[in-house]
Amino acid sequence: MTPHAPNPPADYRELTGPFDVIGDVHGCRSELVTLLGELGYAVDFDEQGRAVGAAHPDGRTVIFVGDLVDRGPDTPGVLRLAMGMVAAGTALCVTGNHEHKLVRALDGRNVRVAHGLAQSLDQLAAEDPAFQAAALEFCRGLPTHALFDGGRLVVAHAGLVEELHGSGSGRARSFAMFGAPTGEVDENGLPIRYDWAQDYRGEAMVLYGHTPVPDLTWVNNTLCLDTGAVFGGSLSAVRYPERTTVSVPAEQVWYQRVP
Template sequence: MAGKRESRRPNRLAADRGVDIIGDVHACWDEFCQLLARLGYEQSKADGLYRHPAGRMLLSLGDITSRGPHSIKMLQFFIAHVRAGLAEMTDSNHGWKIARWLDGRQVTLRHGDEKVAAEFAAYERRCGTASLRKLQEESRWLLKTAPSHILLTIQSTPAAVAVHAGIRDEYIGKDSAVVQNFCRYGDVAGIAADGRPIRRDWTEAKQSPLTIVWGHDPRPQPERKRGAINIDQGCVFGGMLTAYRFPEDELVSVPARKNYSGEADNPLTR
């Protein structure tokens, strides 16, 4: 599969009927389903897909896999719902790593990505190689063609931006390798001695009037700063899973059932 290329999915999404933007799930399937119910989504008996009675759409900020226990369930959910036009998802750092792994690239799976490989191996033992290959190809498509960021429009006019780790004003609506990397990782100044990234506050330079909704960098509570709002509340570390309802400007959260990461020293405890 290595070298195969597809175009990225569109980076504009009409929000006239409402969009529910969901922060980093990290394979926390039970909390994700609980949040869907809180948001009013209902599962159809006919096809098993989740729909909102008012026609709202789901939008994930990425990092749906890794660290937590149910990466495959999350991948299968978004494969089905993106194809049905009921959901969309942005690119992300963990998503990009898993996409390259599925593409046959030489990557080192760590920081919870190794749990995805273990799930795929167990899936093959349970369902067979043919089913595994199908799931791998569908997952690779979902992750590799995700747009770097998504412009939310009201009556065709840009009103907000959804992005995984952050974005500079001049990158909004554009696409390049530089834009993609910034949107996946944020403004990284280097790597500290303990291996953690040194992050600059990209919101300090924000001048755009657009609301920017982002995740990636867990905070105990949703954080509003200079017209940007962080909705990664570290569910996989025992925090919360948060959704931002646009254009209502409402927050809905559910608590994590446990710290799935197994890491006592994590972003919520430092």
């Protein structure tokens, strides 16, 4: 068993899109199927009624910003669909901090089972061993961020300052998955992160998730796509290069936000 080391960034600069970039899914499989439909994808189902792939008639490609897993009702279902799309070449994906931690847990590392990891572990344990192994290898292989369209588009789970675009440094990997803690905590004891987007002046569009926001708001050519689907918000996507957005409401509150 190889220790899980976060992967280098993926160089997809030759891919020009068009793309549909989807925010944090967190096991919300039903909302993901609905969103793909709204975006014009035809979703494929297997004989057991499980979503196993999706393709767009105009050849568009999905990019997932990571955090497919944890908290929600059907992490295996989300992984099955995303893995099928990636295998078929209709989607690409970068890692979130939740995939990173799930891999560590499945590798037997000593991680604190919190923030919805227990749901993923329980749900995956009910799947057959071949799927469990494939899901682990899928999550293990995800890049920490990715460049597209000649470097004009950057996708990183927690965002990324311009100087780290394309960098495989430890700082780049940590920033892309977790953001940059300032060392301070808020009134709830949660770490305060550097608000990199407010200071961003880069030419590349940066699309990301990680921190749930109530609305989709462009900040200096960056857009956070995590609209908190698993917390009862919505699941969101932005079309590239069109910059138009699509959101579908959560079917229910799947996980209570803490605190």
